């Protein structure tokens with residue numbers, strides 16, 4: 001049986017607005033993982049800046065890009081957005097909002113619970129402002145999210161044609 005990795009210590013979760021290095025790491029991981037091939041790096045950078053770094057609503061839970069620092073260095077990220085781009089019927093107008101998006105852990109830090117920790121931090125942020133439901137979609141990480149209380153609600157396709165599972169949970173257990 002595969003042994004468990006050591007849990008990480010000295011993990012701090014911050015808002016990307018509070019640390020330039022963390023913001024740039026989250027932006028660049030997002031581009032490498034999901035943006036490249038779909039849009040130019042400069043377009044992605046402008047979107048990231050506008051969405052997560054320039055939001056005037058500093059007290060709002062959404063949008064936000066959270067970054068996990070391990071011993072002070074960026075190691076993983078997860079974001080909350082109003083609309084994660086699936087289109088109807090999953091746009092905010094149909095009530096499917098907010099979304100956990102861009103969950104990413106740097107390869108050296110995987111399988112230590114960082115993604116789970118960040119997803120829980122997103123839920124805490126939503127609970128603090130009394131948002132009672134949250135969505136996400138994934139092509140292949142259904143088990144990770146099911147273990148965090150998400151239920152599959154539908155199959156869908158992204159605008160790039162990738163088949164994904166839409167998942168949902170109540171914010172409060």
Ligand SMILES: CC(C)(COP(=O)(O)OP(=O)(O)OC[C@H]1O[C@@H](n2cnc3c(N)ncnc32)[C@H](O)[C@@H]1OP(=O)(O)O)[C@@H](O)C(=O)NCCC(=O)NCCS
Pocket residue numbers: 003004005006007033076102103104105106109110111112113114115116117137138139140141143144147
């Ligand atoms: C998917 C991804 C975000 C997971 O990040 P992670 O930080 O490794 O996630 P976690 O450590 O919380 O959980 C991953 C697995 O490790 C297990 N795990 C958690 N802590 C562990 C430990 N100390 N020892 C061993 N395994 C552990 C979890 O149970 C989970 O198991 P599962 O795959 O059977 O569900 C990461 O692999 C990644 O960035 N992939 C590329 C981008 C991507 O696919 N993002 C998701 C888009 S929906």
